[in-house]
Amino acid sequence: MRSISNILVLLVAISGILIGSWVGVNSLWWLLIFLALVTGVLLFAVLNRRRSGWLMLMAIFCLSGFWYSKTHEQYRFLLHINQTYPDQWVTVTGVQIQRTEATLHGVKFLLQTGSAVKRGPCGKFMVYYRGKLSSDTFGRKLQIHCKFKENLPGNPRFPDYLEQQGITGNLFAGEGQVLIKGNGLPPPYLWAEQIRNMMMQSGKKVLQPVNARLLHGMIFNDSLSSEVSDRKLINELRRTGTIHLISVSGLHVGFLVIGLTWLLGFLRISKKLQIIPLIFGVCFYIMMTGMGPPVLRAGIMMMVYGIGNLIGADTKDQVGRLALAAVLLLFWNPYYLFQVSFQLSFIATLGVVWLYPVLKEYFSIRQGFMKPVWDAVLVSLGAQIMVTPVIIHYFQQISWISPLANLLFFLPSELIIMGGLAGESLALILPMVARWILIAVDGNLTAIRWIAHVLASPGWAASWSPDWPWPWIIAYYIALILILDLLQPNFLTKKRMLNTVWITLGVLGLLNFVIWAAFFQVRQGRYLELTAIDVGQGDSLFIRSPDGINLLIDGGDEGKGIAKVIPFLRSNGIERLNLVIATHGDRDHIGGLAEVLEEVPAEKLFLPVNSNRPAVQKFLRRIRPGHILCEKVFSGEKFRLGTEVYGEILDAPGMDDENDCSLVTLLKYGKNKLLLTGDLSNQGEAIFSRKYPALLRASVLKVGHHGSGYASTLAFISQAKPKVGIISVGAGNHFGHPSPATINRLHSLGIHIYRTDRQGQITVKLYGKAFTVTTYKN
Numbered sequence: 001m002r003s004i005s006n007i008l009v010l011l012v013a014i015s016g017i018l019i020g021s022w023v024g025v026n027s028l029w030w031l032l033i034f035l036a037l038v039t040g041v042l043l044f045a046v047l048n049r050r051r052s053g054w055l056m057l058m059a060i061f062c063l064s065g066f067w068y069s070k071t072h073e074q075y076r077f078l079l080h081i082n083q084t085y086p087d088q089w090v091t092v093t094g095v096q097i098q099r100t101e102a103t104l105h106g107v108k109f110l111l112q113t114g115s116a117v118k119r120g121p122c123g124k125f126m127v128y129y130r131g132k133l134s135s136d137t138f139g140r141k142l143q144i145h146c147k148f149k150e151n152l153p154g155n156p157r158f159p160d161y162l163e164q165q166g167i168t169g170n171l172f173a174g175e176g177q178v179l180i181k182g183n184g185l186p187p188p189y190l191w192a193e194q195i196r197n198m199m200m201q202s203g204k205k206v207l208q209p210v211n212a213r214l215l216h217g218m219i220f221n222d223s224l225s226s227e228v229s230d231r232k233l234i235n236e237l238r239r240t241g242t243i244h245l246i247s248v249s250g251l252h253v254g255f256l257v258i259g260l261t262w263l264l265g266f267l268r269i270s271k272k273l274q275i276i277p278l279i280f281g282v283c284f285y286i287m288m289t290g291m292g293p294p295v296l297r298a299g300i301m302m303m304v305y306g307i308g309n310l311i312g313a314d315t316k317d318q319v320g321r322l323a324l325a326a327v328l329l330l331f332w333n334p335y336y337l338f339q340v341s342f343q344l345s346f347i348a349t350l351g352v353v354w355l356y357p358v359l360k361e362y363f364s365i366r367q368g369f370m371k372p373v374w375d376a377v378l379v380s381l382g383a384q385i386m387v388t389p390v391i392i393h394y395f396q397q398i399s400w401i402s403p404l405a406n407l408l409f410f411l412p413s414e415l416i417i418m419g420g421l422a423g424e425s426l427a428l429i430l431p432m433v434a435r436w437i438l439i440a441v442d443g444n445l446t447a448i449r450w451i452a453h454v455l456a457s458p459g460w461a462a463s464w465s466p467d468w469p470w471p472w473i474i475a476y477y478i479a480l481i482l483i484l485d486l487l488q489p490n491f492l493t494k495k496r497m498l499n500t501v502w503i504t505l506g507v508l509g510l511l512n513f514v515i516w517a518a519f520f521q522v523r524q525g526r527y528l529e530l531t532a533i534d535v536g537q538g539d540s541l542f543i544r545s546p547d548g549i550n551l552l553i554d555g556g557d558e559g560k561g562i563a564k565v566i567p568f569l570r571s572n573g574i575e576r577l578n579l580v581i582a583t584h585g586d587r588d589h590i591g592g593l594a595e596v597l598e599e600v601p602a603e604k605l606f607l608p609v610n611s612n613r614p615a616v617q618k619f620l621r622r623i624r625p626g627h628i629l630c631e632k633v634f635s636g637e638k639f640r641l642g643t644e645v646y647g648e649i650l651d652a653p654g655m656d657d658e659n660d661c662s663l664v665t666l667l668k669y670g671k672n673k674l675l676l677t678g679d680l681s682n683q684g685e686a687i688f689s690r691k692y693p694a695l696l697r698a699s700v701l702k703v704g705h706h707g708s709g710y711a712s713t714l715a716f717i718s719q720a721k722p723k724v725g726i727i728s729v730g731a732g733n734h735f736g737h738p739s740p741a742t743i744n745r746l747h748s749l750g751i752h753i754y755r756t757d758r759q760g761q762i763t764v765k766l767y768g769k770a771f772t773v774t775t776y777k778n
Contacts, residue, residue, distance in 0.1 A: 006323035012057045013327055016064030017334045020072075021158050027073055030066030034059055068334040072159070078123040078168045082150045087732070090120045092171060093143045095184030097124075099290070100137065101223060103559065106130040111142065111171065121148050123168030131175035138193050139185035146173035149732055160777070164335045192287035195428075196220060202427030203420070206438040211445040215420045217246035218413070221289040226562050228598050233449060235570065235599070236456035238395070241384065241402025242409050245448075248289045249345055250298035255417045256285055257302060279303055293329060293336050294345035300325035318353035322346065340394050344387055351386030352379055358484055373407070380406035385480070389473040392465045396571050401461040408451055412444045419444070464573020528645055528669040530700065532754075532762040533568050534777070535560040537730030537737070538588035541676060541702065542568065543667065547642025550574055552596065553581045553665060553676060554589040561595030568761075569600060577602040579639070580628075581649075583662045583678035584608055585615035597623040604629045606637075606649065610661050633663065645669045650695070652680070652687040659705055660684035666695060670768035673697065675720055677704040677711075685716035696720045699771060700764055703727045703746070707738020707755075714745050724752045724764065724773060731757040 020030065037059035094113035101108050111125045127144065149170040151162055183190060200220065204212045210229055216222040224230040224246065237243040244251070260281050264274045279302070286299045304321045326346055329336050336342040356379050365374045380403045392398060399405070423437035455461060468476075526546035533540040535556030542565075543551040552569075555561045569577075580602045582590050597605075605628050607616065620630070637649040650664040662678030675698035680688070685704070688696065701722035704711035706729040717725075725746050729737045738755065746753055752773075754762045760777025 006320040010323040010327050012061045013064040016061040017068045017337050020065035020068040027066050027069035030062050034062035082121040082169050085121050085148050086150050090148050091145050095141055096137050107133050124166045125169050125171045126167050127171045129173050139190045141181040141184040143179045143181050144173050145177045146171040164338050189287050196288045199424035203424045207442045211442050219420045221248040231599055236452040239456040239462040240405035241399030242405050249294035253298035259418050293342040297325050297345050347386045348383040351383040356382035376407050376410050389476045392468050398465050399462045401455050405455050412448050416444045527765040527767045530764040532726050532728050534756040534760045535564045537733045539728045540565050545641035545645040549578045549641040551579045552577050555593030555596045557588040558591035561592030565596050579604050581606045585613050590619045594619050594622040602628050606633045608663050652684040669766050672699040672766040674700050676702040680704040681711045682713045685713050689719055698722050700724045707742045709739030709741050712742045727755045729757050
């Protein structure tokens with residue numbers, strides 16, 4: 001009964017947050033209604049009337065709506081204050097609340113200032129520091145002289161990524177512009193950080209570098225590096241459904257508790273007295289890992305269990321504890337509800353504590369050594385069944401080999417987590433003993449990497465799935481509840497019963513799901529898809545034909561291939577590129593493309609004729625051209641993407657300027673055309689207008705050179721006559737792109753303009769005669 005009460009409270013709290021984000025009502029109204037409902041509850045209690053429970057649930061609903069609205073209003077208030085300092089040099093003092101992460105030109109980290117400082121921007125900032133920074137700045141009070149870039153308000157309803165993280169602006173600082181002013185976080189955080197750093201240094205002395213990074217990702221939530229080997233490992237873990245190993249969660253806390261319980265038992269401390277050191281140990285470990293939602297959830301559940309043991313309460317209600325932990329986290333930070341790590345953590349745990357017992361009861365094995373193995377399979381299966389719709393929604397990937405991979409990884413990962421923590425801890429006092437433990441851990445880490453590589457290699461190990469809308473996800477969980485109701489014994493007769501009403505409703509629901517899905521698929525029809533990936537100041541275009549042929553044109557600047565293009569390809573199930581076009585040798589086009597081709601295999605690469613230039617040669621050395629068919633293409637080169645999409649390469653011969661040597665791609669599907677111009681400027685456009693007057697007409701134009709004032713002449717765009725112009729450009733770039741003159745010329749011809757700096761990722765779907773444009777910014 002208590003479990004049902006906690007679940008009801010959780011559902012009501014979630015509803016309050018969602019409604020609060022949707023309606024946008026002032027927090028004061030939520031508070032007034034909450035106070036009125038609390039008064040009603042107290043009045044019912046005084047009068048000894050029953051049925052005050054519904055009033056209490058309504059009060060919780062209003063309280064969660066109030067808390068979300070208040071948090072949202074505070075964030076918008078900070079954005080408003082910070083908009084008075086656009087692009088200004090300021091001095092900001094705050095506490096570094098995130099460990100530094102390496103970037104292409106330095107490091108980045110989060111800085112928290114007071115909510116109302118006397119002068120200058122306030123709130124939480126992402127700091128981009130150009131240069132090297134001392135490794136002991138986490139938790140310290142820093143003074144930074146930097147250039148401030150404000151964040152613009154995002155979606156007025158559901159919070160975007162920046163609002164979920166509470167980031168109110170960006171700070172850009174150079175070498176020598178950061179000063180340490182003392183301690184910022186409470187001493188326990190700093191102690192945890194110091195011990196963590198000493199443990200990590202001990203591990204690095206024994207482990208192979210790639211294994212050290214993997215171990216510290218598993219036990220301390222450290223991010224793996226941007227090296228090719230680490231990126232390939234992450235992709236293999238994702239394909240095998242074991243990516244959760246490098247995100248500290250309940251699994252890791254559970255192993256820590258097992259190890260500490262064994263140690264306390266060895267010291268002959270009674271079970272009730274063990275609870276106190278266990279709670280302190282888990283809290284200290286949570287601080288060492290960075291206090292993410294998954295590990296906080298596990299820590300809260302363990303504390304509820306421990307405190308329940310101390311006071312003699314029922315501790316078998318796993319679902320109730322999970323719901324209570326979720327409620328506490330949501331009232332701590334309502335933005336957690338919108339974060340994928342929070343959603344996956346709780347849904348996977350629900351699969352273990354709720355679905356696994358049902359599967360174990362219905363598909364039980366009671367004999368021999370296979371029982372623990374079968375139980376491990378069911379635990380993995382329960383978690384996988386629960387998280388599959390959410391993984392499809394966010395990552396568009398299904399791992400078919402996940403149950404086997406999780407079974408094979410269970411014992412090695414347990415040994416790695418417990419051995420890694422024990423070995424690196426003992427290294428501080430017994431280095432010789434620790435060395436042998438870490439050597440064994442190193443072997444297990446190598447084994448895990450090998451297993452992940454072998455299991456991820458088959459093409460069927462994982463497959464891409466189209467994004468599921470939320471109604472489909474809700475229907476999935478409703479169908480799962482109905483099926484479980486059929487599997488479980490009837491609570492009166494204790495026998496399994498087949499309820500014809502539920503079966504009929506389930507079948508009808510499934511038929512509706514299949515028929516409507518097929519209807520929308522047929523109605524959508526075949527189309528050519530163009531996506532302008534938001535790579536900041538640079539270009540990267542992905543094209544997929546109706547027959548599933550993939551074309552990538554450029555990959556943005558260095559670092560953008562890793563940060564933007566590869567995640568886009570992975571989320572859309574692109575494991576191989578059929579054709580790649582490098583338009584010219586500028587770094588903001590081929591710097592990131594080299595990173596993509598180091599990781600994603602491609603069949604053919606088109607290069608400009610002037611590919612002997614140093615920048616292009618450096619690019620070719622990075623991608624190892626022996627693994628891809630490289631072809632220098634001339635104007636008039638024709639190709640096909642499947643049976644219905646016709647392509648042609650155009651260029652302006654004899655030009656000296658790198659931008660005017662860009663390969664221009666023309667794609668035709670039905671009556672629609674795409675004209676993709678690279679960094680073509682006005683001189684190249686003049687040649688195109690004279691040489692290809694009959695070819696330039698297009699429905700969609702990728703505006704040349706990021707909207708520069710030296711491109712998109714009136715004569716050229718009048719000849720192309722596009723309905724839509726796409727500008728790939730970085731926000732606040734120092735080139736001043738796009739030029740107001742270019743924007744005015746496009747507007748004067750009635751062309752609809754879409755910009756990646758404002759709309760983010762831009763997707764165009766071209767059908768036989770019509771096309772649609774959608775945008776996505778996060």
